[in-house]
Amino acid sequence: MPAVGYLIVFLAIPLLLLFTFGLVDIRGGRVVSDSWTLEHYARVLGDPFYYRIFLRTLWMGLGATILCLIFGYPVAYLFTRVGPAVRQALLVMILAPLLTNAVVRTFGWMIILGGQKGLINALLLRLGVIEEPVKILYTMNGVLIGLTQIQLPFMILPIIAALERQDGSLHEAAAGLGATWAQTFFHVVVPLSLPGILTGSALVFVISYTNFAVPALLGGGSFAVIPTFIFEQISALLQWNNGAVLASLLLGTAMVMLWLFNRTSARLLRWTR
Amino acid sequence: MRRAPTPPGDMLLAAVLAVFCVVSLLALVFPSVLVVITSFNASDFLTFPPQGWSLRWYTAMAKNWEVRQAAWLSLKVAALVVAIDLLLGVPAAFPLTRARFRGRDFLGTFILSPLMLPGIVIGIGLLFFYMLLGLSLSFSLLVISHVVVTLPFIVSLTSARLTTLDPTYEEAALNLGASQVQKFIHIVLPQLWPGVAAGAAFAFLLSFDNFTVSLFTASDRLRPLPIVLFYLLRYDISPLVGAVSSLEIVLALLVLLVGSRLLGVTRIAQLGKRVT
Numbered sequence: 384m385p386a387v388g389y390l391i392v393f394l395a396i397p398l399l400l401l402f403t404f405g406l407v408d409i410r411g412g413r414v415v416s417d418s419w420t421l422e423h424y425a426r427v428l429g430d431p432f433y434y435r436i437f438l439r440t441l442w443m444g445l446g447a448t449i450l451c452l453i454f455g456y457p458v459a460y461l462f463t464r465v466g467p468a469v470r471q472a473l474l475v476m477i478l479a480p481l482l483t484n485a486v487v488r489t490f491g492w493m494i495i496l497g498g499q500k501g502l503i504n505a506l507l508l509r510l511g512v513i514e515e516p517v518k519i520l521y522t523m524n525g526v527l528i529g530l531t532q533i534q535l536p537f538m539i540l541p542i543i544a545a546l547e548r549q550d551g552s553l554h555e556a557a558a559g560l561g562a563t564w565a566q567t568f569f570h571v572v573v574p575l576s577l578p579g580i581l582t583g584s585a586l587v588f589v590i591s592y593t594n595f596a597v598p599a600l601l602g603g604g605s606f607a608v609i610p611t612f613i614f615e616q617i618s619a620l621l622q623w624n625n626g627a628v629l630a631s632l633l634l635g636t637a638m639v640m641l642w643l644f645n646r647t648s649a650r651l652l653r654w655t656r
Numbered sequence: 657m658r659r660a661p662t663p664p665g666d667m668l669l670a671a672v673l674a675v676f677c678v679v680s681l682l683a684l685v686f687p688s689v690l691v692v693i694t695s696f697n698a699s700d701f702l703t704f705p706p707q708g709w710s711l712r713w714y715t716a717m718a719k720n721w722e723v724r725q726a727a728w729l730s731l732k733v734a735a736l737v738v739a740i741d742l743l744l745g746v747p748a749a750f751p752l753t754r755a756r757f758r759g760r761d762f763l764g765t766f767i768l769s770p771l772m773l774p775g776i777v778i779g780i781g782l783l784f785f786y787m788l789l790g791l792s793l794s795f796s797l798l799v800i801s802h803v804v805v806t807l808p809f810i811v812s813l814t815s816a817r818l819t820t821l822d823p824t825y826e827e828a829a830l831n832l833g834a835s836q837v838q839k840f841i842h843i844v845l846p847q848l849w850p851g852v853a854a855g856a857a858f859a860f861l862l863s864f865d866n867f868t869v870s871l872f873t874a875s876d877r878l879r880p881l882p883i884v885l886f887y888l889l890r891y892d893i894s895p896l897v898g899a900v901s902s903l904e905i906v907l908a909l910l911v912l913l914v915g916s917r918l919l920g921v922t923r924i925a926q927l928g929k930r931v932t
Binding site: 484566610634 | 668673683688690691766772801865886904
C-alpha cells in the first residue's frame with residue numbers, strides 16, 4: 384500500500400528522528416557528534432525550572448479535562464433525553480466548533496475575556512459587581528476557559544456513545560425499586576457511563592496537554608507551558624537539542640497518561656459488564 | 657390519580673444540570689457568533705457591542721496583501737493535499753476493509769495514528785527530517801506535511817462506507833462479464849462516492865485550517881492563513897482578524913452542511929470522536 388509507505392517515510396522516520404535528536408549533539412541543523420549522549424536529558428531533568436513548566440502544563444491539561452467533564456456531561460445527558468429534531472440541533476452546536484479553526488475560536492475568547500474593553504469586564508463593571516476590571520486574559524484561568532470550550536466536543540461525543548449503550552430497563556428497575564430520579568442518576572446512569580467518561584477524558588487531556596495555540600494566545604507572551612516553550616526553543620533560539628528532549632518528554636508523558644486512562648477504563652469495563 | 661410530589665433532590669439535580677447545559681451550549685456557540693458580529697464593527701478597536709456598523713474590515717481584508725497571499729496559498733495547498741490524499745487513501749481503504757492478512761489491524765491503527773498524535777510532535781519531527789536531508793522549507797514540503805495529518809480522514813471515511821456495501825452486486829457484475837475496471841467504475845464507485853466526497857471535504861478543511869503542523873513546516877516567506885492570523889493576534893489584536901475569521905466560520909459551516917448531506921450528522925459525530 385502506497386499510503387503505508389508514505390506514512391513510514393513522513394511519519395515514522397520523523398518521529399524516530401525526534402527521539403534521536405535528543406540523544407546526539409546538533410548545531411545549526413547538523414548532527415555534529417559521532418556518538419550517543421545523555422547530556423541533554425541530564426541537563427533538562429536536572430533543572431527545577433523545567434519541572435515547574437511541566438507541572439504547569441500538567442495542571443493545564445488536567446484542569447481543562449475536569450472542566451470539560453463538569454460542563455460536558457450535562458449536555459451529553461440532555462442529548463439522550465430529547466427527540467430527534469433537538470438532537471440534530473444539538474449535534475450541529477457540538478460539531479460546528481470542532482470544525483472551526485483553533486485560532487478563530489481563540490480569537491472569540493479574546494473578545495470576551497479581553498482587558499478593560501472585554502465583554503465580561505464591561506458587563507461586570509456596568510452591573511457594578513466589580514469596580515476594577517479583573518484580569519482573565521493572559522492568565523491560567525483564561526487559558527483554561529479557552530481550552531475547555533475547544534475540547535468540549537471531544538468529551539461530549541464519547542459520553543453520548545456510552546449513555547446510548549445503556550439498557551433503559553435498568554433505569555426502570557431502579558425507579559420501580561423506589562429510587563428517585565437523582566438516585567438513579569448517581570447510582571446507575573453515571574457509574575455505567577464511566578468508560579465514556581474515561582475515553583473523553585483521555586482525549587481531552589492529551590489534546591490540552593500538547594496544545595500550542597490556546598496558551599500562546601490566551602496566555603500571552605510570558606505564559607510558558609511545554610508546547611509554547613518548545614516552539615520558542617526550536618523556532619526562535621534554534622536550540623534543537625532542548626526542543627527534541629522536551630518534545631520527546633511531552634509525547635512520552637502523554638503516552639503514559641493515555642496508558643493509565645486505558646488501563647483504568649479496561650478495568651471498569653470488566654466491572655460494568 | 658394524584659402525582660407524587662417531585663423529591664427536592666430531583667429538582668435540585670435538574671436545576672444544576674440545566675444551568676451547566678445552558679452555560680456550555682452558550683460557550684460552544686457564543687464565541688463564533690461574537691466573532692461574526694464584531695467583524696461588522698465600525699470603530700478602530702474591538703468593542704462589544706459594536707459602536708456603529710460597517711464593512712470597512714472586509715474591505716481592509718480584501719486590500720491586505722499579506723492576508724490575500726496567505727488565503728491563496730492555503731487554498732492551493734489544501735487542493736493539492738486533497739488530490740494526494742485521494743490517490744493514496746482510497747486504494748488503501750480496500751485491503752484494510754476487505755483483504756484478510758496478518759497485521760491488518762496494526763496497519764489500520766498505523767494509518768489512523770496521525771489522528772491520535774499531538775500535531776506539535778508531528779510538526780517538529782517533520783522539520784527535523786527536512787533539515788537533516790538538507791531541504792529548505794517550501795511549498796511542496798508544506799503539502800507533504802499536511803498530507804500526513806489529513807490522510808487518515810479519507811481512509812477512515814472511505815473504509816466506513818466500504819464496509820456497508822453489499823458484495824453481491826459486485827459478484828453479479830463479474831458474473832455478467834464485467835471486467836475489474838468496469839466493476840469498479842460502474843458498481844463500486846457510485847456506491848462509494850459519498851464517503852470519499854465527505855472525506856475530501858474534511859481533508860480540505862483540515863488542511864486549510866491546519867495550524868500546528870504549519871507552524872513548524874511553513875517557511876517565513878510562505879505563511880498559510882492560520883499562521884498569518886496567529887501573528888496578527890499575538891502582537892496586536894487587529895479587528896481585521898474578525899473579517900477573516902468570519903469567512904473561516906462560514907467555510908466550516910459549509911463543510912459541516914456538505915458532510916451531513918452526504919453522510920448524516922450522526923456519522924460525522926462518530927468521526928469526531930476519533931479526531932484529536
